[in-house]
Amino acid sequence: MRYLPNGRSLMPKPKAGLRLSHAELAMLDALIVFAQEKGLVLDDDDDPPSGAAEVHNARNDGIFRLMDEYDRTVTKRIRELAPKLDDASTLRQLIDLRGQAVRGR
């Protein structure tokens, strides 16, 4: 979702600090519904991620690199498992499915 039209003017006054206020939390539904009704995609394609330096460092970080490599190797199997993804899966079911993808690569 891009910046919502008039989003700033709709924002209630937040409390001091980083945490979202109750009013802001209450507005999330409206923001999501608005985005979905307008067919807006929820993503960040044109937004720099927070902690850009850390992301950049992560590019050289072994864990992130391994994760990406690993995902690449199991992509084909993951694609085949897509139909098995039920609504309301539990975390354990998802982990088991990924386990199948990894074992079957």
Add this chain to the structure above:
Amino acid sequence: MDTIWTGVVGLGFLLWWIASVINQYPLRWWEHVVRHDWLRLVPSWTFFAPRPGRRDDHLVFRDFEHGLAGCWHEVDVGEAWLPLRWLWNPYRFRQKALMDLVNGLLKTRRRYRERQLDQSVEQLSLPYFGLLAWVSSQPVATRPCLRQFAVVASMGHGLDRALRIIYVSHIHRVPDGDGGN
């Protein structure tokens, strides 16, 4: 002989310097090359350039009971006292974890989209597992329940703070008991 060795070493340093310069730019083709830098010899000094992060991420979740969605709650990652944050910030670990998981999830989404994978398979990515595990461990009023999480980015402070929804998850069952089905 010395001249040859001097030339070889010089060439090595020259290639290293060229690689270091290229590594300062986010070039996709270069990522495939630098991936093989197992000794981490090629540095990256760009830090916050060229586009610094301007958002704070918030992980929120809500439960569904009897088909009705409840209120959104924010996962507490802590907030250090500002004057002492530079010295004592034990919450930094959780904040960094959230930052890495969110960035990892968004990166996964882009990669999967490039590979033309169905959006639903994001659920099988490791960052998604991390975020789902985090929200699943939050207190639940009644078990089992259905839970959904979202990532909200805030930009600015005070009256100027604006919100963006950058991710909304699928709905998941939180099992009755730890880790069960």
